[in-house]
Amino acid sequence: MSAAESIKYIYPELILLIFSVAILTLGLFSKKSGLYGILSLLGVTVSAFCLHNNFPAPAPIFSNLLLSDSFSRFFKELSLVVTFIVILISMGYRIIKEEDEPEYYFLLLVITCAMMLAVSSGNLVMIYVAMEAVSIISYILVGFRKHDALSNEAALKYFLFGTLATGIMLYGISFIYGLFGTTDLSVVHTALVSKGINNVTLSAALLLIFAGIAFKCALVPFHMWVPDAYQGAPTSITAFISVGPKIVGFVVLLRVFLKDFLPVFPAWSGFFTVICVATMTAGNIIAISQTNIKRMLAYSSIAQAGYILIGFITGTPLGIMAVLFYIFVYAIMNLGAFACVTLISDSIKSDSIKDYAGLSKRDPVSAFMLALFLLSLAGIPPLAGFMGKFLLFAAAIESKLVFLAIAAAINSVIAFYYYVYVIKCMYLDEPQILDVQPKSTALQTALIIAIAGILIIGIWPLPVLSLVNASISR
């Protein structure tokens, strides 16, 4: 389809861009605090509304660069939900200075736009460009506290690792081009099915591409940047990068390996199993010894990525359903946990887990909510995290991957220890101070959305499951 005809497919992205430019321009004239947050919320809402109501029949657009199918639509919607919650968290986060607000929200809207493009790309070069856009804006956002040494260090580390990983990925893409004469994934797929190439060069190319994706998903051994970046970034941005780029990474992983390179996928399952078990185990074991809650959640998110890989490895419809469901649930519960951390650090001025002592007495509501998010991450019923883990386990057992299932079960027990350690501090230890700061309404709204999400999805998963099913039935 030509560019002119394709335009109507990307209205939601265009709306986001228009809003972001408007915010940046307005920022030159007015420094009114709070205005830009509301404007960007509006932008996201309009974009979501447009995505929901104006959805032409699925088609490859812009000469196959982008795909407009129900699979990408699901992730576009999820990206918008994530940004919506992150904006709410940011509005209640007092570290961002008033004069920086327009720039901050501009970047948030642009990165959302880039994510929406990345999840719908059907061409390796397009994937590369969109992912790079997501990465570059992430680096800036991580280093957003310009005068904070930790934030700067985090940004630099993230940048160095990131460029290396994307460079490697680009190198892999060049191999694919050399082999097939195109970077269009659907053409590559047809060639693979008819000719069945399975040689060393292809494996090398896929390995290199995988390295780039694994960096985004924070899989072991490409996880080194995670704890520092999470700790140094402003907490609202930590919430975002723990979810947003990860979604992109997993979507690309699913698209490349389970759709277009499906014929060679079985040969890779052993390799992925090793990565999966290493990711879960390393994430969980290192998380135990963390004393900073942001670092702890960073390692926990590494482990969570390992769980998601289980569904990916099975490659069955149930497995893919479990992956999509888990990503959805993970996004909500992780954002919720970071929203709580933002709220609490605002009041106690610390991210150290020890300083959470006795929080249940100082601020029972926040403590209760954080406890629920952590229990959901740990996979305790009837919270949404359990439902997600249940489906992943089910997928593993269905495919007779008993080893993976047992590894995941043991890991869940290990993970439980550090999640509950935080709960222990909040509920079992005595508080040092008892004052509570007034809480921001926006942040509380974000929390209410997330809490309602994990409770409702946990007890009544039907709507989300139907949504997931609809998006994978091509």
Added chain:
Amino acid sequence: MNFPILTYIISSTLLGAVLVLFVPKKNIFLIKTIATLATAIPLLLSVILLFRFNLSGADMQFQEKLAWIPQINVWYHLGADGISIGLIFLTALLGFLACIASYSINTREKEYFFFYLLLNVGMLGTFMALDLFLFYMFWEVVLVPMYFLIGIWGGPRKEYAAIKFFLYTLAGSLFMLLGILALYFTSTPHTFNMLELTQPAHALTLGLQILIFIALFLGFAIKVPIFPFHTWLPDAHVEAPTPVSVLLAGVLLKMGAYGFFRISFPILKEAAHYFVFPLAVLGVINIIYGAFVAMAQKDFKKMVAYSSVSHMGFVILGLASMTVIGFNGALLEMFNHGIITGGMFLLVGVLYERTHTRELDKFGGLGVKMPVYAGLLTVFSLASLGLPGLSGFVSEFLSLLGAYPVFKLITVISVLGMIITAAYFLYMLQRVLLGRLNEKWADIVDMNKLEIFIIVPLLLIMIVIGVYPLIALKYQASAINALMQKMGGMLF
């Protein structure tokens, strides 16, 4: 009449828990009232359940079935039969009595009663669920409140005990989850329905059955607890506050044994037959080992905790016998142990509240100062050691009787366990009640009316079942006969 009585039992407790959350934490009276009502209503309903129960029916009664997650064929499916009805009543009864015993909790009451009620929801649901998914959900719901109840209101080593309890049981239940999933995927069409899975059409190969049996065994054995998975139990019991100990011993341990009755045995018949001998051996180890360790304890509560390990051995032995009599004994022992040991823990709590110590050697001569207490403690101890005329004897005797034709040597060794049990209980009575009065306790007061009110119902049940066991056995007879027919065990 289509009155969803089981749902009402669960939801009245759940509603209570939610209501407690919205009461200001200063209004302790209202919190306690809500909690009492939220445990009294289920008790009342469960008594109605007992009366409306059809004794001759071997099938599931009071069934409720609603679609829940159709994509994976999960149903909200509840029901009760002769195997679960006694346990439902036991849970409701102990839930109510322990709630009254909780009045003495004087810190963070709001949180306490919230977690307490949530715990009750999980326990009641576990015994009612007929869908494996639902069963697992209720099973896990028990863990979190238990962690807090031990961790916040427990003794000096509460944090250690709470996390140990949680990690042990979580590890077990995750393996159980894998077993449940394996059952689901090996059935055609895929189902979580416990009743359907017992049908011969769903029979699996022996190898597969053995694997799944082991996975489920890990979950159930840790909960029972079966040696060598029992080490969490003494820690949890010693540190838990009295009402929680009552529920822990009275109900939580039964969840594991119930799992054998409801899931492992009827669904994995061949594997169950394959494993009877190891089970019987584990049973006798529980009996003898638990009894010896109990004898060596200096801490009153720890002694009772290990006596639980010993008593649960009779349940395992009865199960392993694969006879109708043995099954009857095992199931009745579950109920009786709940009543007797629940009472024992209440009595330990009474003493602890007055003296703030549980060291057996620090008491002495209390029989003179606390005659009512002395009387009750003696009766409960005698019931626990299996004196004829009290309920504990009936069920242990039936377990042994059922096991004897199958495992002669093991049964003979098990009987020795009863002698050791008698020894340590009598030794305990001697150290606490008899001998010279320790001057420290010169002005100790006897049990008050509330404490007596809590323990009398247990005492009555104990005596009634001891004298006329049929009153309890008639509830379980037809369900156990049906189970045995399915299992193809010995019908005598």
